[in-house]
Amino acid sequence: MSNAGFRIFKKVNRPDKDLIEQFKGLPVANIADEMNRFSCVDARIKRVNSTPLLGPALTVKARIGDNMMFHKALDLAQPGDVIVVDVQGDLVNSLTGEIMMRQALKKGLAGIVIDGAVRDVEALQVMDMAIYAAGVTPKGPFKDGPGEINVPVSCGGVVVNPGDILVGDADGIVVIRPQDAPVIAKKARAKQAKEQDTFKAIEAGTLDRSMYSDEVFLKKGCEIIDDYYK
Numbered sequence: 651m652s653n654a655g656f657r658i659f660k661k662v663n664r665p666d667k668d669l670i671e672q673f674k675g676l677p678v679a680n681i682a683d684e685m686n687r688f689s690c691v692d693a694r695i696k697r698v699n700s701t702p703l704l705g706p707a708l709t710v711k712a713r714i715g716d717n718m719m720f721h722k723a724l725d726l727a728q729p730g731d732v733i734v735v736d737v738q739g740d741l742v743n744s745l746t747g748e749i750m751m752r753q754a755l756k757k758g759l760a761g762i763v764i765d766g767a768v769r770d771v772e773a774l775q776v777m778d779m780a781i782y783a784a785g786v787t788p789k790g791p792f793k794d795g796p797g798e799i800n801v802p803v804s805c806g807g808v809v810v811n812p813g814d815i816l817v818g819d820a821d822g823i824v825v826i827r828p829q830d831a832p833v834i835a836k837k838a839r840a841k842q843a844k845e846q847d848t849f850k851a852i853e854a855g856t857l858d859r860s861m862y863s864d865e866v867f868l869k870k871g872c873e874i875i876d877d878y879y880k
């Protein structure tokens with residue numbers, strides 16, 4: 651363990667499948683709200699296709715422009731894993747493309763998240779495996795290393811530890827520590843149900859808007875003027 655920057659930890663402490671499944675179908679926004687609006691990968695990282703993302707992280711810290719460690723991670727990954735690649739947001743070289751992603755799909759991985767670029771994007775767009783990236787460029791990667799596998803990484807401004815649960819939809823991705831997951835899943839499920847009630851109240855015209863009454867604004871010191879802006 652003395653070669654920081656060029657080392658591979660082969661083992662990942664993956665959470666139980668039952669725990670991961672508790673997040674299935676939950677909107678990422680509802681989950682993030684129940685994490686006090688933290689822990690979301692930033693908006694630079696967008697989905698390449700519409701396959702939902704759900705699974706435990708296998709992490710890669712890649713050298714900029716180099717995907718040797720990412721290739722090794724493909725071999726270490728197990729079905730259902732999400733490979734998270736930290737390449738510090740670099741968009742000069744793509745770190746993956748159709749050949750690698752076909753291998754990931756064949757292995758039954760749940761998805762790939764790259765804080766960096768991809769290529770062969772038309773093939774990735776129709777793949778039945780979640781892929782998220784910060785950009786697209788045809789300029790390919792080198793394969794020399796160094797880098798690390800299964801250490802904490804940074805992805806879209808969020809720390810991702812090996813084994814953390816990633817949930818992604820059209821809005822983006824949220825990262826959950828497994829020890830926090832049971833409570834968050836329960837709260838997010840309740841939040842989702844509450845939003846359904848809100849939608850019904852909107853349709854019925856019965857939604858309570860009293861928290862936006864003039865009185866509330868006046869109490870905050872807001873000036874309310876019954877005239878045109880001149």
Ligand SMILES: O=C([O-])CC(=O)C(=O)O
Nearest residue numbers: 745746747748749750790
């Ligand atoms: O050359 C690479 O390693 C990336 C790539 O385009 C592919 O996997 O198809």
Ligand SMILES: [Mg+2]
Nearest residue numbers: 747748749770
């Ligand atoms: Mg390619």
